[in-house]
Amino acid sequence: MNRxxxxxxxxxTALSGGVAGPDALRPLLDLVLTGxxxxxxxRAGPVPAGGPELMADRTAAALSLLHDEDALLRLxxxxxxxxxxxxxPACAAHLHCPPLxxxxxxxxxxxxxxxxxxxxxxxxxATTLETTLLGELxxxxxxxxxxxxxxxxxxxxxSNLMGLMLARDQILPTEVELDGLPADVRPRIIASEAAHxxxxxxxxxxxxxxxxxxxxxxxxxxxxxxxxLADVLAETTAEGGTPIAVVATAGTTDTGAIDPxxxxxxxxxxxxxxLHVDAAYGGGALLSDRLAPxxxxxxxxxxxxxxxxxxxxQPAAAGVFLARRxxxxxxxxxxxxxxxxxxxxxxxxxxLLGQSLRTTRRADAFKIAVTLRTLGRSGLGRLVDACHDLxxxxxxxxxxxxxxxxxxxxxxxxxxxxxxxASGDPADADRxxxxxxxxxxxEGRAVVGRTELPGRGPGRVRLKLTLLNPHTPPTAxxxxxxxxxxxxxxxx
Numbered sequence: 322m323n324r325x326x327x328x329x330x331x332x333x334t335a336l337s338g339g340v341a342g343p344d345a346l347r348p349l350l351d352l353v354l355t356g357x358x359x360x361x362x363x364r365a366g367p368v369p370a371g372g373p374e375l376m377a378d379r380t381a382a383a384l385s386l387l388h389d390e391d392a393l394l395r396l397x398x399x400x401x402x403x404x405x406x407x408x409x410p411a412c413a414a415h416l417h418c419p420p421l422x423x424x425x426x427x428x429x430x431x432x433x434x435x436x437x438x439x440x441x442x443x444x445x446x447a448t449t450l451e452t453t454l455l456g457e458l459x460x461x462x463x464x465x466x467x468x469x470x471x472x473x474x475x476x477x478x479x480s481n482l483m484g485l486m487l488a489r490d491q492i493l494p495t496e497v498e499l500d501g502l503p504a505d506v507r508p509r510i511i512a513s514e515a516a517h518x519x520x521x522x523x524x525x526x527x528x529x530x531x532x533x534x535x536x537x538x539x540x541x542x543x544x545x546x547x548x549x550l551a552d553v554l555a556e557t558t559a560e561g562g563t564p565i566a567v568v569a570t571a572g573t574t575d576t577g578a579i580d581p582x583x584x585x586x587x588x589x590x591x592x593x594x595x596l597h598v599d600a601a602y603g604g605g606a607l608l609s610d611r612l613a614p615x616x617x618x619x620x621x622x623x624x625x626x627x628x629x630x631x632x633x634x635q636p637a638a639a640g641v642f643l644a645r646r647x648x649x650x651x652x653x654x655x656x657x658x659x660x661x662x663x664x665x666x667x668x669x670x671x672x673l674l675g676q677s678l679r680t681t682r683r684a685d686a687f688k689i690a691v692t693l694r695t696l697g698r699s700g701l702g703r704l705v706d707a708c709h710d711l712x713x714x715x716x717x718x719x720x721x722x723x724x725x726x727x728x729x730x731x732x733x734x735x736x737x738x739x740x741x742x743a744s745g746d747p748a749d750a751d752r753x754x755x756x757x758x759x760x761x762x763x764e765g766r767a768v769v770g771r772t773e774l775p776g777r778g779p780g781r782v783r784l785k786l787t788l789l790n791p792h793t794p795p796t797a798x799x800x801x802x803x804x805x806x807x808x809x810x811x812x813x
Contacts, residue, residue, distance in 0.1 A: 363401075364765075367406055367410075367411040424634060431688065454686045454690050455473075470644050471643035476630065486652070489565050492564075508563050512537065513570060515576075576729060602631050604627035606733060612705060620645075654675040708788050711788045715795070725806065737772065737784070753812055757808035760808045766804055
């Protein structure tokens with residue numbers, strides 16, 4: 322008889338909740354842990370060797386299992402084998418952190434209980450816990466906890482959309498929400514050339530159009546030029562545009578650059594516009610006594626994006642959106658009688674429905690709360706500092722190798738550089754760097770990032786190490802750079 326037909330603890334129809342839930346989960350967790358271990362050993366590196374076609378063929382074979390009593394074990398092995406492992410020192414391409422084991426364990430509890438934060442009666446404790454955590458995070462940013470508001474999000478893209486939505490609703494006339502944009506209203510969003518692409522996406526989703534985003538030039542480190550920001554704001558208003566938001570980035574995806582926050586706040590105030598700070602990456606600096614001063618001025622923002630699944634070591638998703646003043650949240654308020662009837666709220670049953678763009682929502686605050694209670698800000702700050710130290714060690718190793726060229730000093734935990742082919746031709750350098758990255762990926766040796774600097778013409782392709790594993794020794798990064806050089810020589 323297949324286990325799916327059993328009534329025992331391994332039954333596939335057993336539930337994870339209730340009094341019997343833990344007993345049903347325990348043997349299944351043993352299978353998952355075994356599968357993770359076996360799959361990682363089979364992969365034997367940061368990413369499986371091969372390319373997309375091989376992975377597609379093996380996925381099709383793995384999914385051909387039907388009613389297999391060992392499907393959980395076998396598919397977990399396959400997933401672990403076929404994953405890019407951010408815990409491997411040679412997996413350093415993206416803002417893709419290796420989560421803390423304690424955060425993953427906390428996330429398991431949420432998955433098992435499955436609370437949904439669209440109404441209090443689906444998540445009594447989780448509702449209160451998220452509200453309390455957001456007050457603590459508001460204080461970390463420098464917002465008054467008793468005046469701020471916020472919500473857990475799926476990440477920076479959702480958080481940036483929320484910030485720009487509130488900006489639109491605060492700055493534009495009220496008839497915009499009811500009847501669309503009047504012909505004489507030309508809303509504009511001001512962001513740097515290095516701002517996250519989600520700013521343009523948000524403008525499109527909000528009905529403003531991507532062309533509503535005006536770009537501000539950046540310096541070599543991809544930091545917004547404050548004089549250029551003043552010029553763009555002046556030009557925008559002179560042309561009849563209405564700046565509804567200035568978006569400052571605290572931690573660009575490529576260099577980790579932090580825009581001049583105080584100057585952005587000064588100019589936003591001068592033009593009567595909203596200041597949104599995208600600190601999805603750089604917000605982790607607030608955990609570090611050493612790096613927190615880099616974000617001086619963030620408390621002057623009207624809204625902020627944070628991602629704890631970057632420099633916070635949480636399993637995705639763990640995004641945070643914060644608004645400095647709760648009253649600016651008014652346009653998100655919604656009443657659904659089956660979720661948050663008014664008489665329930667009057668009777669003291671709180672609702673988070675009006676805080677989010679989503680309805681059904683996981684209790685993602687729980688894993689952050691557990692991590693903070695376990696490690697504290699200081700414990701997490703030491704992890705941030707370790708990654709910052711690692712980035713500077715990597716930069717020193719790049720400088721020491723004549724085959725490599727460092728683009729700029731690390732700001733947070735990212736190192737941007739390139740391989741220098743013997744030809745010295747910029748177009749050849751672009752081709753060589755792009756191909757060596759794919760070669761390392763195809764061979765399963767390393768996952769190295771790729772980006773392009775602003776501008777036009779050849780010579781802009783760069784490689785990138787995003788160092789988010791605080792346990793990686795400098796020698797491992799040196800070995801990774803040696804692999805980059807060997808791959809570069811092989812493709813020349």
